[in-house]
Amino acid sequence: MQYASVNHDFSGRRVLAIVLRHLYLLRGSWIRIAEMAYWPTINVIMWGYLSVFLRTNSTWVARAAGVLLGAVLLWDVLFRANLGMSLSFLEEMWSRNLANLFVTPLRPIELMAGLTVMSLIRTIIGVLPAMLLAIVLYQFNIFELGLPLIAFFINLLVTGWAVGLGVSALVLRFGMGAESLAWVLIFALAPISGIYYPIAVMPEWLQVVAWLLPPAHVFEGMRAVMFDHVFPLGHFAAAVGLNLLYFSAAAVLFHRVFYIARQRGLLMNLGE
Amino acid sequence: MLAIMHSNLVPVQGLPSPVIKVTALTKTFGDVRAVDAIDFTIQAGTTVALLGGNGAGKSTTISMLLGLLLPSSGSVNVLGHDMIRHRHRALPRMNFSSPYVDLPHRLTVRENLSVYAHLYGLRDVAGRIEAVTTEMDIGDLMHRHTGKLSAGQKTRVALAKALLNEPDLLLLDEPTASLDPDTGDWVRSALANFRRRTGATILLASHNMAEVERLCDFVMIMRAGRIHDQGSPAELVGRYGRATLEEVFLDIARARSSPSKS
Numbered sequence: 424m425q426y427a428s429v430n431h432d433f434s435g436r437r438v439l440a441i442v443l444r445h446l447y448l449l450r451g452s453w454i455r456i457a458e459m460a461y462w463p464t465i466n467v468i469m470w471g472y473l474s475v476f477l478r479t480n481s482t483w484v485a486r487a488a489g490v491l492l493g494a495v496l497l498w499d500v501l502f503r504a505n506l507g508m509s510l511s512f513l514e515e516m517w518s519r520n521l522a523n524l525f526v527t528p529l530r531p532i533e534l535m536a537g538l539t540v541m542s543l544i545r546t547i548i549g550v551l552p553a554m555l556l557a558i559v560l561y562q563f564n565i566f567e568l569g570l571p572l573i574a575f576f577i578n579l580l581v582t583g584w585a586v587g588l589g590v591s592a593l594v595l596r597f598g599m600g601a602e603s604l605a606w607v608l609i610f611a612l613a614p615i616s617g618i619y620y621p622i623a624v625m626p627e628w629l630q631v632v633a634w635l636l637p638p639a640h641v642f643e644g645m646r647a648v649m650f651d652h653v654f655p656l657g658h659f660a661a662a663v664g665l666n667l668l669y670f671s672a673a674a675v676l677f678h679r680v681f682y683i684a685r686q687r688g689l690l691m692n693l694g695e
Numbered sequence: 696m697l698a699i700m701h702s703n704l705v706p707v708q709g710l711p712s713p714v715i716k717v718t719a720l721t722k723t724f725g726d727v728r729a730v731d732a733i734d735f736t737i738q739a740g741t742t743v744a745l746l747g748g749n750g751a752g753k754s755t756t757i758s759m760l761l762g763l764l765l766p767s768s769g770s771v772n773v774l775g776h777d778m779i780r781h782r783h784r785a786l787p788r789m790n791f792s793s794p795y796v797d798l799p800h801r802l803t804v805r806e807n808l809s810v811y812a813h814l815y816g817l818r819d820v821a822g823r824i825e826a827v828t829t830e831m832d833i834g835d836l837m838h839r840h841t842g843k844l845s846a847g848q849k850t851r852v853a854l855a856k857a858l859l860n861e862p863d864l865l866l867l868d869e870p871t872a873s874l875d876p877d878t879g880d881w882v883r884s885a886l887a888n889f890r891r892r893t894g895a896t897i898l899l900a901s902h903n904m905a906e907v908e909r910l911c912d913f914v915m916i917m918r919a920g921r922i923h924d925q926g927s928p929a930e931l932v933g934r935y936g937r938a939t940l941e942e943v944f945l946d947i948a949r950a951r952s953s954p955s956k957s
Contacts, residue, residue, distance in 0.1 A: 444802070444810040447809075447810070448801055451840075514799075519797045520796075520798065520799050522791075523797075526761050527815055528815065528816065691796075
């Protein structure tokens with residue numbers, strides 16, 4: 424038998440196989456693709472009209488008319504990145520495919536890499552139509568943020584991946600009873616991430632917690648760009664550092680849970 | 696320790712012998728001792744059955760051979776590699792099929808085979824898919840969703856997946872469970888042809904004694920986590936003074952009698 428790659432510690436081919444598996448799934452269902460873009464689009468329409476209304480009733484919003492739309496679009500990046508990671512993992516659980524996957528040479532880190540690529544694809548499919556719609560309906564072009572947008576986008580993606588990977592680890596450990604975490608856990612970050620309001624409005628003790636979260640630095644940074652036209656390097660560096668920490672912790676957690684799954688026989692009997 | 700003898704098949708060149716070596720293998724789940732200090736070796740080119748009633752420890756043993764489950768103690772060596780620490784070295788040359796482990800239902804058969812061909816790092820993906828499609832006679836199923844197939848069709852597709860990398864060691868969990876007699880017979884013939892063509896080693900868990908008598912050179916019968924008895928099908932039938940392997944199995948499962956001679 425001719426193998427393209429055998430015994431390599433990390434194989435891009437196997438990562439590609441995981442991506443292919445999920446792209447085939449998406450290709451086979453336009454409903455899945457439409458669902459990805461559905462909520463970001465609804466959010467943009469709602470928050471867009473709210474912004475139009477507040478522009479004439481709030482001096483804060485009037486100073487930067489797109490601040491709420493920018494926030495909702497970036498929040499969707501975080502939410503979709505988390506969902507893109509955890510839903511792709513849940514697909515393997517729902518289809519009872521994990522045992523088949525892990526009797527191949529696939530390594531957990533390759534599965535994680537494949538899920539990460541899929542999360543990026545799902546996030547772009549989800550938020551890009553909403554971003555374009557915001558230009559058409561409200562003349563708010565988030566791409567005008569330029570390079571800072573890329574910095575915000577990547578940071579929120581990585582936070583979403585860290586949460587998604589953590590959720591996947593919990594679902595692997597505790598079974599399908601924990602699957603709802605894919606949708607609800609990320610919302611625990613929403614009130615203290617300063618998505619729609621500055622961190623300064625929170626009580627001081629809560630501000631301490633908020634500054635431990637990368638999204639708080641991203642959304643604060645977004646407002647600095649939009650209101651003051653400066654890129655806050657301090658917030659950017661903090662977000663990058665915290666993301667490295669949380670993503671590494673999530674990867675270690677997933678590896679640890681995978682080991683526990685091999686100890687307890689969880690890989691053999693998973694599914695609905 | 697049991698050393699299963701070569702069959703009259705030509706083993707694959709360059710394969711370590713034994714292909715499987717299990718020593719004092721034990722798995723406990725809480726207070727339950729699912730596998731209890733078993734030892735066995737399987738030589739290249741043989742087809743071996745792992746028999747036993749429900750809960751005897753067959754699936755747990757196969758899971759440990761695949762590296763999906765870590766033993767509580769003991770060692771598992773497959774194709775010359777320690778499956779606890781270096782399972783990735785053996786897995787490219789192994790494969791597995793079970794009716795209880797599904798392929799993704801919403802992918803077509805071709806898509807599933809393509810994904811697994813990439814996972815096994817095969818060079819000629821299209822060529823191998825074509826080969827297993829012919830071998831398992833699933834050409835007319837390639838564009839159908841895997842979840843829409845009948846039990847027999849799913850089994851053939853799962854076996855096609857299991858043969859993609861032309862494994863040196865094939866592990867099968869009840870390969871003909873819930874199949875009608877005609878489809879079951881077809882699957883058994885396909886497995887026999889695969890073995891004849893490649894000289895691969897096959898370990899299968901089955902409840903179908905006729906299947907075991909037809910395919911297997913050697914049988915290990917498990918009860919309560921231990922290998923209770925072993926031998927060729929003919930040896931076991933003779934030793935227990937029974938007419939069929941099924942009667943031997945029932946004797947052991949119900950702890951009804953001892954071998955007439957050991």
